[in-house]
Amino acid sequence: MTGMSGAAATRDGEAPEHSPPCSPSYDVTGKVMLLGDSGVGKTCFLIQFKDGAFLSGTFIATVGIDFRNKVVTVDGVRVKLQIWDTAGQERFRSVTHAYYRDAQALLLLYDITNKSSFDNIRAWLTEIHEYAQRDVVIMLLGNKADVSSERVIRSEDGETLAREYGVPFMETSAKTGMNVELAFLAIAKELKYRALWQPGGPHFQIRDFVESQKKQPSCCSFL
């Protein structure tokens, strides 16, 4: 949604693929993609993380793909995340496939108030296995957890699906910010760990980290 439409426009004064010669260097950089059906909240999720704001009002679907950069400091290491917001609509799928290959991490969202967005997660995972790198980090996120009165997907169902695929899971809200920063922090920690780990160094398990840090929606699950 929002004005972040258009194919691969530049953001924050930096081109996506090439850094200008005098650009600041980062300890670790990583490409993260937001995936999931149209309307699950990908653009809002990114804006909440980047700007700490929630854009309510008329929903305008993303056209193609767009990106924003954000630097996260993890244990003194600067991790630059280049976050790609993809269009969830089917007609843009061939455009977004081209971007999977060099992504290090994928945040796969469904909407807890929309059953088909949850049912389609298996199809998304099939696409991911077809187009993304084999060792890509995947996280499953049940978004819109603030709308408890319209919930149709139980938290346990998200947990079960995530366990089946061996990926971390949490419920989030792009509106309240619940677990939004945590999702990116967990990704940044994993990317830092993969890039800088040395024999004998401490191990990092992204699923354990997420489980120990995630917040639950304030009201209990329904159904």
Ligand SMILES: Nc1nc2c(ncn2[C@@H]2O[C@H](COP(=O)(O)OP(=O)(O)OP(=O)(O)O)[C@@H](O)[C@H]2O)c(=O)[nH]1
């Ligand atoms: N209550 C609530 N509404 C949300 C949340 N996230 C997004 N929305 C609303 O859901 C609608 C769709 O959000 P978007 O972020 O545009 O969805 P998207 O996944 O980017 O959609 P596409 O660009 O078509 O792929 C908008 O009306 C948002 O205001 C959330 O966490 N809670």
